[in-house]
Amino acid sequence: MAAAATEAASFLASFVLGVLALSLVVSPSVSDAARAFFVFGDSLVDNGNNNYLVTTARADAPPYGIDYPTHQATGRFSNGINIPDIISEHIGGDPTLPYLSPMLSGIRLLNGANFASAGVGILNDTGIQFMNMIRITQQMEYFKQYQKRLEFMLGEQDASRHVKRSLVLITLGGNDFVNNYYLVPFSVRSRQFSLPDFVTYIISEYKKILMTLHQLGARRVLVTGTGPLGCVPARLAQSSIDGTCDPELQRAGTLFNSHLVQVINKLNANYGADVFVAANAFNMHMDFITNPRKYGFVTSTVACCGQGAYNGVGLCTMASNLCPRRENNVFWDAYHPTEKASRIIVSRFVAGSIDYMHPMNLSTIMELDSKLL
Structure with missing residues (x-):
């Protein structure tokens, strides 16, 4: 009986140790987790937060997502x-989930989160015509909330x-x-500021962000x-008859x-x-806008989805003109690049x-950080 009791006790101890060891393996671990990725900004990087808002700035209906793996608008x-x-x-990570998605919980939190919201700007009065958005100040509050979770x-x-x-990406x-x-x-802001003064103002606000x-x-x-x-x-x-870019808005972007x-x-000097790494999206885009055929595009002026001149009028909807070959177009809709153009942009990231990424590109960041993390 004593031997049997000893054997049973030994088995129980081994079982408990095994369960504890297994729990250590399957529990979330920072050391084993992939590098988290956080995204802040506007529609260029929003991956679905606005789906959960009452807003006109949405991309949750066809033909958006026509070439997404599920062929559904996301x-x-x-x-x-x-x-x-x-x-x-x-x-090497999975795509981040929108912060407002109910699926963002548990171990998925380790992957990071996307806080971006279509329509937002550096200033809180930007995009008010879209009604509801997650303004950048609220995106920061959600980031604090995420960290508590x-x-x-x-x-x-x-x-x-x-x-x-x-790794963090911000696009504003x-x-x-x-x-x-x-x-x-004669918008309120254009009456309040000359263009150089407006740029100085929003840059000072961006610095705070x-x-x-x-x-x-x-x-x-x-x-x-x-x-x-x-x-x-x-x-x-x-404003364009022949497809020439608007010089005033080009000047604004350059400034x-x-x-x-x-x-x-x-x-960076202060810290x-x-x-912070500056990604020169202007140069990245201008490469294939000025020479689209070099990058395998047919047009850099006409959007794939839209109506009116250059398919640049109104929203992209089921009633819009839709190009049959999206790989031919730089622009998907009136403002946003196609997936193909986005892949070229990220290749520059x-x-x-140094003409595109200052002071270093993402490959250098990953190499340097691999020695530290």
Whole structure:
């Protein structure tokens, strides 16, 4: 009996140790988790948050998503996947879920989150015509909320470490021009500021946003400047007879981007590290806008989905003209690139020279950080 009891006790102890060991394997672990990815900004990087809002800035109906793996609209302003999805492919993670998605819970939190919302800008009065959006100040509040949820799962120290070793993408600025300053003739902001003064103002506000990201733990942040705002089909439809880009909006983007690089350089100097990386979206886009055939496109002026001149009038809907071959077009709708164009843009993020990525590209970031994380 004593021997049997001893054997039973030994078996029970082994069983308990085995269960504990298994629990350690399957429990969320910062050291084993892929690098988290966080996304902030506007419709260029929104992957579905606006689906959960009462807003006119939505991409949750066909033909959006026609080339997505499920062939269904997801809230991405694309025919397929978008820039954050492609970056996720390069860093080896799953696409981030929208923060408002009920699916973002449990172990999925380790993958990061997408807080972006179509229509938003640097300024809170940008995009008010769309009714509801997650303005950038609210995106930051959601980031704080996310971290509390992560702390509950991992503990404060590991949650902080997971955020600090993450990659962050933020895309803002374009809407402050097209959906604010230049939205209507003699807009409130255009009467308040000359263009150079407006750029100075929104850059000073953007600096505060970037500093907030750093305060919240972000240590590697890809900051995209504006693309060539004067070349999008929506603008061409308003002002171009021959497909020539609008020089005033091109000037606005150039001024904004040069000031943004200066702010990034100053912030990095203050922090003593290359926290912020400027992604020159203007140059990335202009490559295939000025020479579309070099990159396998047929047109860089006509949107694939839309109506009116250059398919740049109104929204992309089931009633719109729809091109049969999306790989021929730089632009999917009046403002947003096709998946093919987005892949070219991200290739510049990954391996681009200093003309595209300053002070380093994503490949260099990943190589450097692999030695530290």
